[in-house]
Amino acid sequence: MNRSFAYIYDDFLADTRFERPLAAVEAELSRLGINGRTVRMGMFRDPRDLTSDLVRGGVNTVVVIGNDQTLLHVLWFLAPLGVCIGYIPMAPSHAIADLLRIPKGAAAVDVIGARYIEALDVGMLDGQAFLTEVVIPDGRARLTIGTYALSPVDAGGMAIRNIGSLDQGVSEDARDGQLIAVIQSEGKKTGSWPWAKRAYHETRVPFTAATLAVEKTSCAYIDGRKIPGKTYALEVSPGMLKVITGRLRKK
């Protein structure tokens, strides 16, 4: 057993349908010599205590096994501890795994074994950390970045991206010390009825700190989670997360 590795299993993996895929994962971990301490996330177990215990025990790489919700549930407790974070997606949703180029199941063990570590930026919205993006859908919003402000002329969606978009699978550079504001605005329809299509234009502005004021809709979605509010402070924490990804691997 490799004492520097620990594996956090989500409780839903106790279901029998995950028995064989998990056995394949564990076989691969043993083959590469990176099998380590295993813990299960319990409903009543505080992730803060769980992660602190692991680090006190000499673990420097913590691998989360589950899905995107599992990762997001423990990620923000692991980040301040300075450990490397790995991820083995076993079930939907795994959009974050797709953005990080981590394959599903036993194939992800190769990524863990290759140990290509990226220092990823973390976005902060009113002090809450986010990994992927903040979305303000179909509403007027005004983004103030230092001495200037951006707003759509008509209705349009706005997203503040860090590693990329969960829905669209678009990756952004999360190592540049910046967040990127993406504003979609409606363009003209082209073509004739009934095949006419509306074009959408995309504004892209990189920034490090901004204030977001939402006019029409009264909420924002942060990593897919709804956060009510009208005004939000945004900033980036550069290189805060050390994550093992598949993005640097040569194909």
Added chain:
Amino acid sequence: MFGNAKPESPTMRPSSSGAPSAVTVIAQGVKLEGEFASQGDVVVDGEVHGTLSAGGKLTVGAEAKIIADVSVGEAVIAGMVQGNVVVSRRLELKSTARITGDLSAESLSVEAGAVLSGRVVSGSKASQESARPKSPGATRTTGA
């Protein structure tokens, strides 16, 4: 606990991976107000009100409307600019360019059809002299 839960998630329209993050793009349908400064390249197809400065290349689309003083390294302009334009290297005006203000560039290229209304300084003197504010009666309208 997290097995089948799918988070509610709003959607935006399908997005292109588009320009690299070092490039700032102000697309059609978006307005920028205030003092904008960038060290990289900037593409404007929307509206800009205030001031705009960039160390790299500015590309102004045919539908763009800039009501601002502009100071950039290099520029290709095909839209409307109302304000003084200072370019330290090359300035190219396309046939659909409509400029109201003084122009200053080390190298200047103007396509037939571009409309300029202001003072023009080009060549090596342009790097020594910044565009001065327009004075009444001293403008020259050029329809090339």
